[in-house]
Amino acid sequence: AQSVTQLDSQVPVFEEAPVELRCNYSSSVSVYLFWYVQYPNQGLQLLLKYLSGSTLVKGINGFEAEFNKSQTSFHLRKPSVHISDTAEYFCAVSEFQGAQKLVFGQGTRLTINP
Amino acid sequence: EPEVTQTPSHQVTQMGQEVILRCVPISNHLYFYWYRQILGQKVEFLVSFYNNEISEKSEIFDDQFSVERPDGSNFTLKIRSTKLEDSAMYFCAGGGGSTYEQYFGPGTRLTVT
Numbered sequence: 001a002q003s004v005t006q007l008d009s010q011v012p013v014f015e016e017a018p019v020e021l022r023c024n025y026s027s028s029v030s031v032y033l034f035w036y037v038q039y040p041n042q043g044l045q046l047l048l049k050y051l052s053g054s055t056l057v058k059g060i061n062g063f064e065a066e067f068n069k070s071q072t073s074f075h076l077r078k079p080s081v082h083i084s085d086t087a088e089y090f091c092a093v094s095e096f097q098g099a100q101k102l103v104f105g106q107g108t109r110l111t112i113n114p
Numbered sequence: 115e116p117e118v119t120q121t122p123s124h125q126v127t128q129m130g131q132e133v134i135l136r137c138v139p140i141s142n143h144l145y146f147y148w149y150r151q152i153l154g155q156k157v158e159f160l161v162s163f164y165n166n167e168i169s170e171k172s173e174i175f176d177d178q179f180s181v182e183r184p185d186g187s188n189f190t191l192k193i194r195s196t197k198l199e200d201s202a203m204y205f206c207a208g209g210g211g212s213t214y215e216q217y218f219g220p221g222t223r224l225t226v227t
Contacts, residue, residue, distance in 0.1 A: 032214050043118075043205060044157070044218040051214060090157060094214065099145060099162035099170040102207075102216060106156045 002027040002093050006105035013081055014113050021076040021108045023091030031093040033074040034102065035065055038088040047089070050074065061085065086112045116140045118219035120206050126225045130195050135222045137189040137206030145169070146189045147207040147216060148181065157205065163189065196226045 007022040025031065035047040048059025055067040065076045074091060091105040119138045127133050139146050148160040161171040163181055180192045189208075193200055203223050209216040 034215075036218075043220040044207075046215055046217075049215065092157075099147075099164065100214060100216075101147065101159040101162055101170055102149070102157075103159065104157040 002029075002031060002095070002103045004091050004093055004103055004105035006089075006091055006108050008108050009106065010109045010111065012111045012113060015083055016080050018079050019077065019081050019085075019110065021089050021091075021110065023074045023076065023105055025072050025074065025091070025093050027072075027093060027095075030096055032096065032100075033065075033067060034092045034094070035059065035063070035074075035076050036090045036092060036104075037061075038090065038107075040087070044090065047076070081110075081112050083112050083114065085110060118206055118208055118217050120204075120219035120222050122222060123220065124223045124225070126227065127196055129198055129226055133193050133196055133224065135191045135193075135204050135206075135224070137191075137219055138187055139189055139206065139208035139219075140217060141187070143208035143217070145209060145216075146183065148191045149205045149207065149218075150174070150202040151205065151221075152199075152202045160191070160204075193224075196224075198226050200224060201226045 003026045005024045013019045033050040036044040037047050048057050050057050050067045058064045063078050088107045090107050092102040094100045121136045146163040151157045161175045162169045178194045183189050203221045205221045206219040207216040
């Protein structure tokens with residue numbers, strides 16, 4: 001079974017500041033890793049994914065994440081945030097095989113202050 | 115760009131009533147999923163559907179729940195006798211296969227009173 005822990009439930013930052021949202025996972029098998037974003041009153045949108053290869057992956061809206069196998073982490077970063085980045089961010093994993101269901105973390109609410 | 119649609123956007127029902135939540139996934143997807151998000155909690159997997167049958171289900175997905183893809187386009191989640199604790203946002207998703215991505219619909223907010 002897999003589990004995902006997002007270490008911060010809320011992260012407030014000022015506009016144009018950098019941000020890191022932390023994610024750690026646990027799994028007995030190899031997994032794929034994802035970050036999804038949920039804007040207010042909307043569904044989940046894929047930000048980026050790690051399947052294999054380079055451990056630094058780039059996604060939409062200037063976000064990137066780094067896969068660290070030894071630390072079982074997949075932290076999300078952005079060098080300079082905008083007001084429009086205010087949203088809930090979910091880290092998720094899925095197994096290589098089978099139905100590839102997503103197992104989500106609890107979410108991190110990112111609030112950007114002007 | 116094609117997208118996943120869900121209807122209704124909000125459903126209010128009384129405890130014990132049956133509800134059907136509808137989804138139209140993207141046509142070339144292979145796997146279809148239902149997830150739910152109770153207010154303030156994480157998104158939880160309910161069930162996956164592949165090749166016209168359930169491929170995996172969670173402990174939440176008990177006998178009160180069922181899924182169908184009756185006509186090759188719609189994908190439905192039925193709750194036979196709703197409970198107060200079924201109040202949640204229900205998301206449909208499609209994808210899987212070689213891209214490993216899942217595309218989510220906007221969700222249906224179910225309120226059981």
